[in-house]
Amino acid sequence: xSSSTIQVTDSSDLSGQPTSRLVLQMAWRDIATLFRTxxxxxxxxxxxxIQLFVFAYLISGLVVKFPGFFPYYAVGSVVxxxxxxxxxxxxxxxxxxxxGLLDYLLTxxxxxxxxxxxxxxxxxxxxxxxxxxxxxxxxxxxxxxxPISLLAAVLDLFLLAFGVTxxxxxxxVSVRSANRFDVVLALLELAVSRASTALYPLAFMPSYVxxxxxxxPVTFAADSTRAALSGSSLxxxxxxxxxxxxxxxxxxxxTFYFRRLEGGVYA
Amino acid sequence: xIGFDKAGKRFGTLDAVKEFSMTIHDEEILGLLGPNGAxxxxxxxxxxxxxxxxxxxxxxNGLDVVQHPNDVRKMIGIAFQDPRVDGILGAFDVLNWHLxxxxxxxKVEREDRVEKVLRAVDLWDARNKRTWLxxxxxxxxxxxxxxxxxxxxxxxxxxxxxxxxxxxRLLMWKMIRExxxxxxxxxxxxxxxxxxxxxSDRVAIVNLGRLVxxxxxxxxxxxxxxxxxxxxxxxxxxxxxxxxxTQFSEVQDVSQENNKVTVYLSGxxxxxxxxxxxxxxxxxxxxxxxxxxxxxxxxxxNYTGHRLx
Numbered sequence: 001x002s003s004s005t006i007q008v009t010d011s012s013d014l015s016g017q018p019t020s021r022l023v024l025q026m027a028w029r030d031i032a033t034l035f036r037t038x039x040x041x042x043x044x045x046x047x048x049x050i051q052l053f054v055f056a057y058l059i060s061g062l063v064v065k066f067p068g069f070f071p072y073y074a075v076g077s078v079v080x081x082x083x084x085x086x087x088x089x090x091x092x093x094x095x096x097x098x099x100g101l102l103d104y105l106l107t108x109x110x111x112x113x114x115x116x117x118x119x120x121x122x123x124x125x126x127x128x129x130x131x132x133x134x135x136x137x138x139x140x141x142x143x144x145x146x147p148i149s150l151l152a153a154v155l156d157l158f159l160l161a162f163g164v165t166x167x168x169x170x171x172x173v174s175v176r177s178a179n180r181f182d183v184v185l186a187l188l189e190l191a192v193s194r195a196s197t198a199l200y201p202l203a204f205m206p207s208y209v210x211x212x213x214x215x216x217p218v219t220f221a222a223d224s225t226r227a228a229l230s231g232s233s234l235x236x237x238x239x240x241x242x243x244x245x246x247x248x249x250x251x252x253x254x255t256f257y258f259r260r261l262e263g264g265v266y267a
Numbered sequence: 268x269i270g271f272d273k274a275g276k277r278f279g280t281l282d283a284v285k286e287f288s289m290t291i292h293d294e295e296i297l298g299l300l301g302p303n304g305a306x307x308x309x310x311x312x313x314x315x316x317x318x319x320x321x322x323x324x325x326x327x328n329g330l331d332v333v334q335h336p337n338d339v340r341k342m343i344g345i346a347f348q349d350p351r352v353d354g355i356l357g358a359f360d361v362l363n364w365h366l367x368x369x370x371x372x373x374k375v376e377r378e379d380r381v382e383k384v385l386r387a388v389d390l391w392d393a394r395n396k397r398t399w400l401x402x403x404x405x406x407x408x409x410x411x412x413x414x415x416x417x418x419x420x421x422x423x424x425x426x427x428x429x430x431x432x433x434x435x436r437l438l439m440w441k442m443i444r445e446x447x448x449x450x451x452x453x454x455x456x457x458x459x460x461x462x463x464x465x466x467s468d469r470v471a472i473v474n475l476g477r478l479v480x481x482x483x484x485x486x487x488x489x490x491x492x493x494x495x496x497x498x499x500x501x502x503x504x505x506x507x508x509x510x511x512x513t514q515f516s517e518v519q520d521v522s523q524e525n526n527k528v529t530v531y532l533s534g535x536x537x538x539x540x541x542x543x544x545x546x547x548x549x550x551x552x553x554x555x556x557x558x559x560x561x562x563x564x565x566x567x568x569n570y571t572g573h574r575l576x
Contacts, residue, residue, distance in 0.1 A: 025367050029353075036355045104351035106317045108368045109340040 022110040026118025027125060030089065034126050044081075045133045051077065052137070066201060074138045075229060076198035078131060079160065079222045083198075085130045086161045087189050089123030090168030093257075094181050097172075116169075116254045123165035128158055144229045152228035159242040160221035164192070166249035167217075173256045191216075198222040217245040268293055269314065269421065269452065273323035276309050276476075283309040284476040286323070291454065296447050298467030299456040300567065306476035307456035308348065311423050314454075315345050327421065344369065344419035348426040348456075350410035354399030358390050358409045361398060365413045384416040387442065388435070403430040408439075415442055422446055425456045440466050460563045470563065472570055479570045488561045492519030492531040495558065496565045497539065499528040502552030511545055518542075522572065526554075529568060531561075 034041065052074055060070035096102045110118070135157070144150060171188065175181040195209050196218035202210055213219050224238030269291040276284040284306040291297050299307045312318045314325055316336040325332045327339045352361045362381040366372055372380065385391045388408045398406055407430045414422045424443065428436040443466060447453045457463050463470050464484045471481040480487060488494075501507060507528045509521040517538050520531040532538060535558045546553060568574050 022368060025364070029364060032360075033353070033355055099351075100347070100349060101351050101353070103312065103317050104345075104347060107315045107340060107343065107345045109337060110368065111337050 019111060019114050022108075023114045023118040023121065026110060026115060027122035030092070030119065030122025031126050031129065033092075034129060041130055041133065044130070045137075048077065048081065048134045049137060052141075066204070071142050072201070072226070073199060074142060075226050076200075076222050078135050078138055079157065079218060079225055080193050080196075080198040081134055082127050082131045082157045082161050082221070083164050083193050083218050084189060085127040086123060086164035087168045087185060089119065089126075089165050090172035090181075090185055092123075093119065093169060093172040094175075094178070098178065112258055113254065116257045119257075120162065120165045120169060120250060120253065123168070124158060124161040127161040127165070128154075131157065139229075142229070146231060149228050149231055152234070153225045156221050156224045156228060156239070156242060159239075159246050160217060163217055163242065163246040163249050166246065166251070166253035167192075169253035170249060170256050173253070173259075192218050196222060217242060220245065268328065269454075270326045271310070271314075271323070272325070274310075274313060274320045274325050275322035276306075276313055276318055277321045282476055284313070284320075287476070287478055288323075289471055289478050289481060291452060292469075293452050294447060294450055295468040296443065296453040296455060296466055298463035298470040299454060299473055300458070300460070300463040300470050300563065301456075301473035302458055305473045307473055308425055309476070310473070311345060311425060311454065311456060314339075314421075315343050315423065316340055341369075342420040343423060344414040344417040344421070345423040346411045346414040346425060346427060348429065350398070350406040352398045352406065352409055352413075355397055357393075357395040357397055358385060358401075358405075358412070359394040361409055362412055362416050366416055369417050369419070380416050384412045387415075388412060388438065404432065404435065407431060408435065411439060411442075415446065418446065418449065418451065420451060421454070422451045423454045423456075426458070427455060428457075428459070428462060436462075460567075464563050472567055474571045480566070484563060487563065487566045491561045491566050491569050493517070493533045494561055495532055495535040496561055497530040497532055497535055497542065498557040498559070499530065499542075499546075499553055500555040501526045501528060502554055505551055507546065507551060508549060511549060512542060515541065520569070522568070524573065529565070531565075531569065 056070055056073045056077070060073065063069045066072070093102075096105070105115070108115075135154070138144070139150065144153075167188070168185065171185050172181065175184055191212075193216075195212045196216035197213055198218050198221075202213055205213060220238040220241035224235040224242060227235035227238065271287050271289045274284060274287045275282065287306075287310065299310065301307050309318060313320050314327065314332060316332050316339050319333060327342060330338050332339050356364070359381055362384065363377060366377045366380065370377070382391065385394055388411075390405065390408055390412070393401065393405065398409055401409070407428075411424060411427050414424065422443075427443065428439050431439060440462070443453055443455065447468075455462070455466060457466075467484065469482060470484050470487060472479040472487075480490075482490070499507070503526060505526060507521065507523050509523070512518050512521050512530060515532070515538060517534045518530055518532045522529050530542070539556065539558055543553060543556065564574065
């Protein structure tokens with residue numbers, strides 16, 4: 001380290017740095033952690049295969065009232081996994097705040113709003129990358145080959161991932177106690193996934209679950225994804241529900257996060 | 268130039284920093300010396316735009332930290348007291364990502380800079396080892412290296428040599444001085460007297476969130492009463508009658524903390540036998556005496572009334 005080899009960074013050098021590049025770098029940080037632990041993706045994909053070929057085959061044989069339960073369950077499982085993985089960003093953010101890593105991230109020259117967008121984007125893309133192998137398995141198994149249908153289904157999944165990421169961030173920055181946070185997020189995950197049409201149709205649900213399920217974002221995504229993959233007409237209601245979910249929770253997550261950074265704990 | 272103008276930070280009912288005014292000059296190393304909880308980290312995080320001041324103003328090179336936070340962030344690099352690194356990443360990836368976020372260097376320049384700094388601190392061979400598997404000292408080096416590789420206009424180090432062995436401490440001091448010589452303004456928060464004295468161009472003594480004194484180490488010492496310090500250790504439960512000692516014109520001040528008595532004086536060698544005789548005649552039991560020149564520790568004690576533990 002000699003003075004002749006390294007010069008002090010001129011701050012004007014950074015003024016030309018596009019913010020979008022920083023957003024992508026911030027998102028990449030979250031995505032990169034996934035690639036650092038590829039065994040998690042592999043093990044979850046294997047667990048998914050076992051679930052599909054053992055549990056789903058077994059159950060579809062037992063379900064006589066609903067022929068074609070296997071493809072219904074297979075697609076719904078993918079949707080359910082997307083939701084589940086998208087919740088992880090909340091745990092990450094909560095942990096970062098507890099460990100002080102958030103202090104470091106906040107010293108970086110990225111505007112707060114872009115910082116939040118980067119985190120949400122990273123969380124959503126990470127969930128998609130994680131789920132793509134499972135989605136591919138289902139697509140091959142069920143012979144979903146229409147590229148437009150596949151693209152539309154991926155869009156549905158991505159919208160769900162983005163919205164759940166926002167929901168997870170909202171909870172992570174709203175709840176201060178670690179124990180309460182774990183309980184709230186686990187219950188929320190259970191509620192949006194289980195009280196939905198991801199794994200079983202509305203008609204077979206107990207009335208108290210059936211009353212809630214139509215409003216779950218996972219229901220919007222599951223119905224919309226199935227409609228896209230089956231090549232039937234666009235599920236406008238599902239798509240609209242997903243878009244509203246994304247807008248509400250991404251907006252709420254960003255607002256709560258921003259408030260915590262600029263007006264609350266980090267004010 | 269960095270200016271603190273009556274800056275304050277309140278957490279609930281606690282004033283972590285209160286009415287803090289200070290100017291930090293360009294291209295100097297300023298040591299922030301104070302005990303744990305004195306407000307050093309809060310000061311740095313307010314300057315780094317992580318915390319917003321609840322009163323007063325802070326400006327960095329003419330930019331208000333509240334009005335222009337992102338422009339301020341572009342100038343600053345902070346190495347935290349406890350390493351803030353992604354445990355799952357290796358040192359190389361930690362530094363590489365940090366430079367991606369804080370500089371405009373291209374890939375080749377960036378990786379070259381990371382390699383140079385890691386080689387300099389002897390971490391190159393461990394560059395891919397996940398940081399959560401590293402020792403405390405190695406992790407601390409990685410934290411410091413973020414700023415050393417970034418080469419920001421304003422470099423902030425919070426306890427930069429905590430957990431480091433002696434050779435690594437000396438090396439880190441050398442690298443921090445080089446950073447200053449290249450044009451950075453450097454702020455070093457520390458509770459180690461020798462670090463503040465040997466590394467800093469000026470030292471700011473901080474206590475209970477307030478600025479107590481600021482000057483060069485030499486000036487701070489020379490301003491301290493008398494220029495010499497006599498430390499007396501008394502027997503358990505013994506009280507030193509201060510009025511007996513202040514009757515000597517060479518004695519400037521006397522303070523006692525438990526059984527340790529500190530006497531600020533001049534001409535100590537000649538006065539020492541008289542002081543011992545006076546106290547012994549009064550029945551005060553003296554276990555040990557130690558006469559020395561004023562150190563920063565004495566300066567701290569003199570200004571704050573307690574020792575820096």
